[in-house]
Amino acid sequence: MGQRTFRTVAxxxxxxxxxxxxxxxxxxxxxxxxxxxxxxxxxxxxxPAGEVCQGHYVMPDYLLAPAAxxxxxxxxxxTATYGSEGQTELNGRVILRQGEQQLQASQATLANDRSxxxxxxxxxxxxxxxxxxxxxxxxxxxxxxxxxxxxxFVFHQARLRGNAQRxxxxxxxxxxxxxxxxxxxxxxxxxxxxxxxxxxxxRAAGYGTATHSTLRFYDVPVFYWPWVRFPIxxxxxxxxxxxxxxxxxxxxxxYLQPIYxxxxxxxxxxxxxxxxARRGLVMGGQFRYLFDTDxxxxxxxxxxxxxxxxxxxxxxxxxxxxxxxxxxxxxxxxFNARTTYQLRYGAASDGNYFEDFGSTFAEQxxxxxxxRAQIDYQGDVWHLQARARGYQVMDFPxxxxxxxxxELPSLSANASWxxxxxxYEEWNSNVTNFTRDVRxxxxxxxxxxxVTGARLNLAPAIGYRRAPSWGFFEPRAQMYLTQYQLDWKQxxxxxxxxxxxxxxxxxxxxxxxxxERPTHLFGSDWRQTLEPRLYYAYxxxxxxxxxxxxxxxxxxxxxxxxxxxxxxxxxxxIGDVNKLSYGVSSRFLEDATGRERxxxxxxxxxxxxxxxxxxxxxxxxxxxxxxxxxxxxHRKNSPAIGQLTWNINDRYRVRYANFFDTERGQTERNEVxxxxxxxxxxxxxxxYRWQVKDFDPSGDLDDRLGYNREEYDTSFAxxxxxxxxxxxxxxxxxxxxxxxxxxxxxxxxxCCYAVEVAWRVYRDDNDTTNTIADDELKRGIFLRFMLKGxxxxxxxPETYYQQAxxxxxxxxxx
Numbered sequence: 001m002g003q004r005t006f007r008t009v010a011x012x013x014x015x016x017x018x019x020x021x022x023x024x025x026x027x028x029x030x031x032x033x034x035x036x037x038x039x040x041x042x043x044x045x046x047x048p049a050g051e052v053c054q055g056h057y058v059m060p061d062y063l064l065a066p067a068a069x070x071x072x073x074x075x076x077x078x079t080a081t082y083g084s085e086g087q088t089e090l091n092g093r094v095i096l097r098q099g100e101q102q103l104q105a106s107q108a109t110l111a112n113d114r115s116x117x118x119x120x121x122x123x124x125x126x127x128x129x130x131x132x133x134x135x136x137x138x139x140x141x142x143x144x145x146x147x148x149x150x151x152x153f154v155f156h157q158a159r160l161r162g163n164a165q166r167x168x169x170x171x172x173x174x175x176x177x178x179x180x181x182x183x184x185x186x187x188x189x190x191x192x193x194x195x196x197x198x199x200x201x202x203r204a205a206g207y208g209t210a211t212h213s214t215l216r217f218y219d220v221p222v223f224y225w226p227w228v229r230f231p232i233x234x235x236x237x238x239x240x241x242x243x244x245x246x247x248x249x250x251x252x253x254x255y256l257q258p259i260y261x262x263x264x265x266x267x268x269x270x271x272x273x274x275x276x277a278r279r280g281l282v283m284g285g286q287f288r289y290l291f292d293t294d295x296x297x298x299x300x301x302x303x304x305x306x307x308x309x310x311x312x313x314x315x316x317x318x319x320x321x322x323x324x325x326x327x328x329x330x331x332x333x334x335f336n337a338r339t340t341y342q343l344r345y346g347a348a349s350d351g352n353y354f355e356d357f358g359s360t361f362a363e364q365x366x367x368x369x370x371x372r373a374q375i376d377y378q379g380d381v382w383h384l385q386a387r388a389r390g391y392q393v394m395d396f397p398x399x400x401x402x403x404x405x406x407e408l409p410s411l412s413a414n415a416s417w418x419x420x421x422x423x424y425e426e427w428n429s430n431v432t433n434f435t436r437d438v439r440x441x442x443x444x445x446x447x448x449x450x451v452t453g454a455r456l457n458l459a460p461a462i463g464y465r466r467a468p469s470w471g472f473f474e475p476r477a478q479m480y481l482t483q484y485q486l487d488w489k490q491x492x493x494x495x496x497x498x499x500x501x502x503x504x505x506x507x508x509x510x511x512x513x514x515x516e517r518p519t520h521l522f523g524s525d526w527r528q529t530l531e532p533r534l535y536y537a538y539x540x541x542x543x544x545x546x547x548x549x550x551x552x553x554x555x556x557x558x559x560x561x562x563x564x565x566x567x568x569x570x571x572x573x574i575g576d577v578n579k580l581s582y583g584v585s586s587r588f589l590e591d592a593t594g595r596e597r598x599x600x601x602x603x604x605x606x607x608x609x610x611x612x613x614x615x616x617x618x619x620x621x622x623x624x625x626x627x628x629x630x631x632x633x634h635r636k637n638s639p640a641i642g643q644l645t646w647n648i649n650d651r652y653r654v655r656y657a658n659f660f661d662t663e664r665g666q667t668e669r670n671e672v673x674x675x676x677x678x679x680x681x682x683x684x685x686x687x688y689r690w691q692v693k694d695f696d697p698s699g700d701l702d703d704r705l706g707y708n709r710e711e712y713d714t715s716f717a718x719x720x721x722x723x724x725x726x727x728x729x730x731x732x733x734x735x736x737x738x739x740x741x742x743x744x745x746x747x748x749x750x751c752c753y754a755v756e757v758a759w760r761v762y763r764d765d766n767d768t769t770n771t772i773a774d775d776e777l778k779r780g781i782f783l784r785f786m787l788k789g790x791x792x793x794x795x796x797p798e799t800y801y802q803q804a805x806x807x808x809x810x811x812x813x814x
Contacts, residue, residue: 035187038154038161039131049679052723053751054186057156059129063104064097073098073141077108086112094119098141102126116140123148129156132167145169159184159751159788162193175201181216184788185752192217192753192787207237236262241270248780250309250356252277266290272301278309282324282357296331296343301357314766314776315352315396324357325349328369341375351396361760361780361800368393371406385412396766400438401445401700405550407432426461426478430571434550440489447493448616451548453486457571471513478506480574486548496546504574508537508565518591525591532584533603537565541576541612548572549615554697557659557669559641562603567611575613579638581605599645604662605638619701628694635661639668652676659695668695677807681719685806688712699769706770710734715743715805723750727758729804736772738763743804756784 035055042055067074078092088110096103096117103126105119118138125132125139125148137148147168154161162182169175177199185191196210207229215223229239241258248254256274263269272284284301301324308320331343346369348354358364374387390406410432418424433454440450463476483501488494512533519526552570555561562583567575583603589596611633614622621627639659646654652675659669670690677683689711696704715729729743745758759781766774801808 032188032190033133033152037133038152038187039156040187052749053159057131057154057159059126059131059156062097062102062126063095064102066097066099070099073114075108083109088112100127101144103139110141115142116145130154131156134167153182161187177201183752186750189752190216190219193219236260236268238262244359246359246780246782248778250313250778251279252310256359274301278307279303279324279356280305280307291333293335294331294333296329296333298327298329300327301325303357309356314774318397319350319352319356323349324353326353326357338379339375339377342372343374344370344372346370347392348394351392351394351398354394355396355764355778361758361782366394381417382413382415384414386410399444400442401449402702403436403438405434405436408435409433421464422466423464424462426459426463428459428461429457431456432550434548445490446549446617447490448545448547448549450490450493451486451488453484453498453548455548455550455571456483457481469514472511474510476508476510480504480506480571482571484547493546500547502542502544502547502574504539504542506537506539506565506574508535510535510563521588526597527589527591529587529589530584531586533563533582535563535581537577537579537581539565539574539577542574544573544613545616552615553699554615556696556698557639559601559603559643559657562605562638562641567613568615573613573615576609576611578608579605580608581638583641595647597647600642601644602640602642604640607636607638610634617700620697629697632694632697635663637662651678666692668692673806675806681717681725683715683717683805683807685713685715687714702768702770704770707735707772711740717801717805717808723748725749727801727805727808738772741804745801752788754784754786754788758782758784 039057039059040055041058043051043053064074064076073096075090075094075096077090077094079090081089081091083089090108090110092106094103094105094108096108102124103117103119104124105121107120109118111117116138119136121135121137123134123137125134125137125146131154132146132148132151133153134148134151137146137151139146147166149166150163151165151167152161152163153167160182161184162180164177164180166178167175167180177196179197180199181193181195183190183193185193193216194213195216196213198212199208199210201208209227209229210225211227213225213228214221229237238261239259241260243258244254244256246254254274254276256272259271259273261269261271267287267289269285269287272282272286274282274284276282280303282301282303284299286300287298289296303324306319306322306324308316310316326346326348328346329343332340333342334340348369354364354366358366369392370389371391372387372389374385374389377384386409388407388409390408391404393402393404395402410430412430413427414429415427416424417426431454435452436449438445458481459478461476461478463474465474466472467474481501481503484499486496486498486500488496488498510533512531515530517528517530519528549572550570552568552572555564555567555569561567562581565577567573567577581603583601585599585601587596588598614620614629614633620629622629622633624630640662641657641659643657644655648654655671655673655675657669657671658667660666661668667690669692671688673685673687675683675685689709691705691709693705693708698704710733712732712734713729715727717725717727719725725747727743727745727747729741730739731741732738733740739761741760741762743758743760743762745756747756748754749756759779761777761779764776764778765772766776768774802810
C-alpha cells in the first residue's frame with residue numbers, strides 16, 4: 001500500500017549526516033571528484049540488456065582483513081607513535097578496519113581510551129555499498145558516530161551520490177546535512193541536484209526534513225521549498241505526490257495534483273484535486289484499507305458544474321452545466337481457505353464520463369462499471385456460489401434496449417466426479433432472478449427482452465475421455481432442463497407463456513489422432529506432427545421463440561466454435577445443430593529444443609440440417625432469404641477456416657487466418673500479422689484485416705458491423721541512439737478512407753532522468769459500430785517527467801502501449 005511523496009536521499013540515513021558550525025560555503029562550490037574516485041566503473045561487454053546507465057558503482061575489496069575478535073580495530077600505517085596524553089598517532093598510509101567498516105587517511109589519532117579516531121585527509125570511509133571521502137573527520141569506535149568535513153558520498157545500490165560541507169550523526173540518532181546536495185546522475189553530470197542548507201534524517205521514523213532546499217537543473221534553481229518532508233525508505237508519508245499534466249481538444253489544459261494522507265499502517269487516502277480548463281475543478285479521492293483477510297478501495301470524483309468541454313463535441317449542450325461524478329468500491333475477503341467473497345459497486349453520472357475524464361488512454365476506453373456481491377465456496381468436489389450482479393453500460397445517451405439485466409440473485413451449485421477409467425460426471429445447476437430498470441413501453445426493446453422473472457437451469461452431464469499420447473476420444477452427453485417464471489411487460493408479449501420450460505439434450509463425440517515423424521529440413525532436425533480431428537454434435541430443435549433472452553448472444557465465428565455443440569453463449573438459447581466438424585493440424589518442432597516453429601490448421605463443419613433457433617432479434621431479418629442471417633442458418637457448411645503461425649526465427653513471427661465461404665466462393669474474414677522483435681529493443685508490427693458485413697451475428701444493431709471493413713494496422717517501438725526510444729501506431733480504415741488512430745510517443749531515459757511525451761488522435765464511434773456518421777475525432781497529449789531517485793510528473797501511458805503495440809514490454813523501454 002506504499003506511496004511515495006518525495007523520494008530523496010533515503011539511503012543516507014545509514015551512514016553519516018551533515019551539521020555545521022561557523023561559516024560554510026555552499027555544497028555546489030565543492031569541485032566534483034573524478035568518476036574512478038567514486039567507485040564508478042564503465043560497462044563493458046557485460047552490460048545487462050536494458051541498462052540505461054553507462055556504468056555502475058562497484059565497491060573494491062577491503063585492504064585489510066578484519067580483526068579476530070568482533071568490535072576490535074585492526075590497523076596499518078607507515079609509522080606509529082604515542083602522544084603525551086596516551087593517544088596513538090599513525091602517519092603515512094593509514095588503514096583501519098573494524099568489522100565491515102574501513103577507514104583510510106594520511107594521518108590518524110586514536111584517543112587513549114580507543115573511543116574515537118580523528119583523521120586528516122584526504123580520508124576515505126567504506127562500508128558495504130557506501131563510500132564517503134572528505135578532507136578530515138572524526139569517527140566513533142564504540143557508537144559508530146561520524147563527522148566528516150567537505151565530504152563526498154556514494155550509495156552504490158541506489159546509484160546516489162552527493163557532497164556536503166559536513167556530515168554528522170546527532171546524539172539522538174538523527175543525522176544532519178548542512179549545505180549539501182545529491183543526485184542520481186552519473187559522475188560529472190549535474191543535470192539535476194537537490195540542494196539543502198539544513199537536512200535532518202530521522203531513521204527511526206523513516207523520513208527526513210529539509211529547510212531552504214532547491215531543485216536545480218544545470219546549477220540553475222527551478223524550484224524552492226521553505227520546508228519539505230520526504231521518505232527515506234518504503235514507509236508512507238503524508239504529503240503531495242507528483243502531479244499529472246496533459247492536454248486534449250475536449251478538456252484543454254489538464255492538471256491533477258494528488259495529496260497523500262498516511263492515516264494508519266493499514267489504511268490511507270489520496271485526494272485528487274484536478275483542474276481542466278474546459279471542464280472546471282474536479283475533486284476526487286481514494287481510500288484504501290488492508291486487514292488480515294480483507295482489502296478494498298473506494299474511489300470517487302465530483303464536478304459540480306461541467307463547462308461542457310470543446311464546443312465541437314457532439315454532447316456539449318447535453319453535458320454543459322451538469323454535475324459529473326463517479327464512484328467505485330471494491331472489496332475482496334475470505335472467511336476461510338475455501339470460502340471467499342467479493343463486493344463491487346461502480347457508478348457514474350453518465351456514460352460519457354470516462355471519455356471526458358479518463359486520465360489515461362486505457363481508462364478512456366472503459367466500457368462498463370460492474371456491481372456485484374458474490375460469495376464462493378470451493379470444495380474438492382462442489383463449487384457453490386451466490387451472487388447479485390449488474391452493470392452500468394458506459395454509453396451516452398444509454399438506450400433502454402442497451403441496459404443490462406440485473407441478477408438479483410443468482411445461485412449456483414456445480415460438482416464433478418472423475419473415475420480412473422476415464423468416465424466422469426458433472427452436476428451443473430443455477431437459479432437466477434432477472435430484473436431491469438427500463439421503460440417497458442419503449443418500442444426499441446425486443447419482445448424477448450421485455451420481461452423480468454426467474455430461471456432455473458439444471459445441466460447434468462456424463463462423459464468419457466481417454467487421451468493417450470497418440471490421440472484422444474471423448475463422447476459426452478448433457479441434458480439442459482430449464483424452467484422459467486416470467487412477467488412479460490409489453491402488449492405484444494403479455495399473452496406469452498409465463499411458466500415456459502425446455503428440455504434439450506446435447507450430444508457430442510470428439511476424437512483426434514497424433515502422428516509424428518522425424519524429418520530433416522533446412523539443415524536441421526525436426527519432428528513433424530499430423531493431427532487429424534473429427535467432431536460430431538447433435539442438438540435437436542426445441543421451439544424457443546417465446547423464451548426470454550436475459551444473458552444470451554450468438555458466439556462469434558472462430559476456430560474453437562468448430563469443436564463445440566453450442567451456437568450461443570448463456571442459457572436462454574440452446575441452438576439446434578446436427579454437424580460434423582473435420583480438420584487437421586500439423587506442427588514442426590525443433591528436435592534439439594522442442595520449440596514449436598510452425599503450426600498450420602484447416603477445418604470446417606458440415607451441417608446436416610438447417611438451424612431454426614435464433615435470438616429473435618428483428619433487425620436480423622431471419623425470415624428474409626436475401627438476409628445474410630437467413631443464409632447463416634441455411635448454409636450447408638461453415639466457413640472453411642485456415643490458420644497458421646510461423647515463428648521464422650527468434651525475432652520474426654507471422655500469423656494468418658482466413659474464413660472462406662465455400663458455397664458463395666468468397667472470403668468472409670481474412671487477417672495477417674507480421675511481428676518482429678529484437679532483444680535490444682526494436683519492435684515492428686504490420687497487420688491487415690478484412691471482414692464482410694454481418695459476418696459476426698453477436699450484439700445488437702448498433703454493435704454489429706454495418707459495412708465491409710478493411711483495415712491496415714502498423715505499430716512499432718524502437719530504442720534509438722542509447723537513451724532515446726520512440727513508439728507509434730497507425731490504424732487506417734481503407735473502406736472509408738480515413739485514419740482510425742494515430743499514436744506517437746517519444747521517450748528519453750538515462751541514468752539521471754526520463755521524459756516522455758505521448759500524442760494520440762483517434763475516432764470515437766459514439767457506441768455505434770454499424771455507422772460512421774456520428775464518429776468524432778478526438779486528440780490528446782500526455783507528458784511524463786521523472787528524476788531518477790527523486791520522483792516523477794505525469795501518468796504512464798504504458799498500459800495502453802501494451803494493448804496497442806504487440807510485444808511492447810515496459811521493462812525493456814523504461
